[in-house]
Amino acid sequence: MQHDPVTRLLNRDGEPIEVETINEFLGDLAGRAIQPRDADYDTARRIWNGAIDRYPGLVVRCLGTADVIHAVRFARAKDLQVSVRGGGHNVAGRALCDGGMVIDLSWMRAVMVDPQTRVIEVQGGATLGDLDRETHLYGLAVPTGVVSKTGVAGLTLGGGVGWLVRKYGLSCDNVVSFEVVTAEGQLLTASREENPDLFWALRGGGGNFGIVTRFRFRAQPIATVLGGMIVHPRERAGEVLRFYRDFMAQAPEDLTAYAGMVTSPDGVPVIAIICCWSGPMSEGERVLEPLRAFGPPLADVVQPMPFPAMQQLLDPAFPDGSYNYWKASFVPRLTDEVADLLVEHGNRIRSPMSAVVIEFYGGAPGRVGPSESAFAQRRAEYNIGIIAQWLDPAESAEHIQWARTFYDALEPHSSGDHFLNFQSEMADEVVRRSFGENYSRLVEVKRKYDPTNFFSLNQNIRPAEAA
Known part of the structure; x- marks a missing residue:
């Protein structure tokens, strides 16, 4: 969304904070504060998702916990809106705010x-x-x-x-x-x-x-894993998804594997299975043999690799500055009907950077009770990630509409739960529903530790709500 840049630090009522007051705050800061007049302000106000365009009044790059405490106390005293930036992607853009203070932890990486x-x-x-x-x-x-x-x-x-x-x-x-x-x-x-x-x-x-x-x-x-990608032609996507579903239902928990409808580096739509085996290598070769033999595939680059290399395998697919809009839903089963729907909408992708990701979670997550932690979606078998990604801002409406239409078509098959980290936007009611029976308990914790909703730029749980 285009809007006029904010050039001052403002309180929640839109009133500017005096320069002398800001300078007094800066005097006790070990890190660095970046203001709109500074040469590196445009860099400081950007995150990985290029679709997020916000103008904070002050970006406070903290060097340690003492800086964070100093920033929080100043923001409270001056009634500033606060957003918190960690070290990574933040697809929804909640790490930034307009006119307020960004408490930026990206220098705290030890x-x-x-x-x-x-x-x-x-x-x-x-x-x-x-x-x-x-x-x-x-x-x-x-x-x-x-x-x-x-x-x-x-x-x-x-x-x-x-x-x-x-x-x-x-x-x-x-x-x-x-x-x-x-x-x-x-x-x-x-x-x-x-x-x-x-x-x-x-x-x-x-x-x-x-x-x-x-x-x-x-x-x-864990030091070495058996991992990599198995690639099939897109026209076989329905068959691949059904085989993936049936194979993973019996697979040992040493294997995590996700399927994805993506575009190859040479511009060809394909479907890929990306796998990571964390058990003994000899056993992994045996277990993965049917998965690697199915098709046969166009390419199979599964091999032993250091775990950090596995973690970096998908990095090139998410370049800094790309425009992103994501949606996701949990589905209890990857039925034939759901598989067909995924193929139908996956084939409507208009950006070679966009993707549909199918993540199977069966195993350890489900052995934790839904009430044992705030994360309530313990019974979900599959998360369907709808990733719209593009480079030309003029195409934004087209790619966002693809993701929303796909999401709406998937909703009748959803468990009603949603992976909140995977969402560019989400209605309050969906947030409440996703926490299920944990929501009322979360409201009570919010009331105890943040009764004024100081931390509000998140999938917000309001302390004033009925528990």
């Missing part, structure tokens, strides 16, 4: 590994690539996502699904504790022992309850 306890400390601005780079030195991996430039914080707070999900569960299932700056600017630890209600809410409840400046994860002994 990762500390304890190889004896296999506990990993990660600052809130780290990416999956930062995390993998350090853990791999010790033959360890934390279950996270599928693209190395994704931010650890946003991924984990929304649940977190990736190449190890069927074996080790969601990213939020592997958190030991959180270091949190609350809406009052207080520093808390959230774990099973300390502030357990907040610990419960942060595991899937999004950015509603505070700014997580440090995560402590439990890592797994």
